[in-house]
Amino acid sequence: MKDFRLLLEAATVKARAQAAAKALKLLLADKALPDDMRKSVESLHSALKKKWSDLESGTESAHPPDSQDKPMNEASNMGDWAFARMHTDMVMRVDDMLASDRINFDEYRAALQAVEMAAGTFRAILNTSAPSIFSRGPWDYATETSVINQSESVGGGQIGDDLVGDTVELLEKAVRRDGTIPIKVIQPGWGSSGYYPAEVLERDGPRVFAKGLHMYWDHPTQREEAERPERELDDLAAVLTSDAYWQENGPKGPGLYADALVMEHYRNKVNDLAPHIGVSIRAFGTAKQGEAEGKQGPVVDALTAGRSVDFVTAAGAGGEIITMFESARKPRVVSATSTGDVSIQKPLEEVAKMDQLQQLQEANATLQAQLDEAKNANARAQEALVLREAKDHVNAALAKTDLPAITRTRLAKNLAEAAPVKDGALDKVAFETQITEAVKAEVQYLVEAAGLGRIRGMGGSNEDEASDEIDASEAEQSLLESFQTLGLSESGAKVAAAGRK
Structure with missing residues (x-):
């Protein structure tokens, strides 16, 4: 070794x-x-x-x-x-x-x-x-075009899960009778992660904040994000029932708007806490250093993927729930058949899970190919290790025998190539048995190769016993000489001759 x-x-x-x-x-x-x-x-x-x-x-x-x-x-x-x-x-x-x-x-x-x-x-x-x-070349500087994990809160602050900033209060009675709410997802301007141009929100918003996207009760902490990035089901508070859409003259100014279905056990919470909470996006995007509205900082040039739109105590970048008062004469009724809104929780969750599953499958296709290649390389390395260990083991075992050198070389090669493997490692117990059997078979072969046949005088008919008694002694000596001619040592030849009897 x-x-x-x-x-x-x-x-x-x-x-x-x-x-x-x-x-x-x-x-x-x-x-x-x-x-x-x-x-x-x-x-x-x-x-x-x-x-x-x-x-x-x-x-x-x-x-x-x-x-x-x-x-x-x-x-x-x-x-x-x-x-x-x-x-x-x-x-x-x-x-x-x-x-x-x-x-x-x-x-x-x-x-x-x-x-x-x-x-x-x-x-x-x-x-x-x-x-x-x-999507960045190996030598492109990250400071020029960098990824941002956007968790937005109003009034500046830092990128990540520490959300600080001004609070935009939600209005009371925000949830409609059918459990849905209209929300303002985000507005153009400066947020904690950078500057959001209106054209970027209008272009990428409908794709990134799409129907089925989850809304959780508060952003995860850093520990929760590390231990359970898929989030807790108990924290699922709502789900978007429409793709986000741009409104230049929206009820609360320009921005991205959407409808969402609030889970039944969160509806009272949203109503009760409306004056104290808002919504905040979590998304992936890219930004470049630049200037906007007289301020220097990251300017978002693309939103690439949405993670969630969460209820938070500090609404992100102006996001808020809008109360739509319903007219007594023309009640606002959201119909699942006419508008495509879904009024039950389970189908929406299943659709969202299917979308997420498809995204994960596509994202991991390249990774799986690389892992397969790494596994194959690892398997080849392990095979080489087993072969080397088997050669060392069989050479050490055969060195203790009196077989001719040329015979030991041949046996070592054949036995090493056929070494038994168990759980990816050399099965030494089975290999010892295999070596022992091979040595016995080789000794038998050498005996037969001597061409002396059966030694008479070692038992048989009374008729031949007396006449062949002297022949047995001569035959034993002849066997010894034959085995020594084949390359066996004197002690090895005696063992082989005794075995032949």
Whole structure:
């Protein structure tokens, strides 16, 4: 096993050399480096490049390229690049731990599986929480076009789940008799995540804040977001029954408006707390640094996906529930058959879940392909480990026998290739039995190859017994000589001759 560990350690030499080349390149870029030291560093760097012609390509990730550099060809976007880098770095660290005897083979296999799961989770969360990273080139600066997870509250504040800002009160009796409410989702202007141009809201709003989007009771805390990003069903307070639509001259000014169905057990809460609550969006989008209305900051140029429109104590970017007083002479009745509004909870939840499921399936298609490729690579690596372990094991076992060297070589190759595997590892108990049976069969073959047939004088008819008694002794000596001719040692030949009797 020591030889195998040395082999694994040798396999990581190139990776270490690549890391060294990366550090040397950064050192050479330092103008303060003394000339005598620079020559030594350049010499070492050249030696590494001469040994591995492709080593330089691995050092390009040390810093962003200037206009003279070629674009990175490892990945077409920052998301895939980050995924590949993280996976490679973790595998190298696991290899180093095995090579330095810090972990055993079972722990090594478990660590590789953990790396695979961690890398998959890393990419899945990026895909869900920061999808724009997959549309940005590996060397594009995030500060120029960055993803924002928009949780808006009025009057400034910070991006995220800490919602602060002015409160826009909701009016009393906001819920209609059929359980629906008209809401203002968001208005143009400055919010806590940036500036929302009217044209962006008008263009992206109907697609992002679509029918079936959930409305929860308050935004999740950071801990809730991390532990249960899909949210609690008990917190589901309403669901949009229409796509958001732009109104330039809406009841509460320009903005995105929509209708929503409030769940029955939340209707009294909405009515009772209307003067103290509002609504706030949670969405994904992209923004660029700019100026609007005399203020500098992120200017949202696209809304890419809506997560929810939640009831909060501080309404986001002017969002509020609008009370639509119903006329006694012309009562406002929302019909499910004429307007498409749905007045029951369960079908809406099912539609929303189906939409979310489809989005997840599409988003994870590429991830699944990459995970399959990683699994195949891991399987090939494990097969190589098992084969190497089997060769070491069978060579050690056959070395204890007196079989000829050429026979041991042949048996070692055949047995190693057919080694039994259990739960992804070498089944040593079954392999020992297999080796023992193979050795016995080989001894029998060597006996038969001697061509001496049955030794008489070791029992039989009385007629032949006397005449063959001397022949038995001669035959035993002949067997010993034959086995020694085949390559067996003297002790091995005696064992084989005794077995032949």
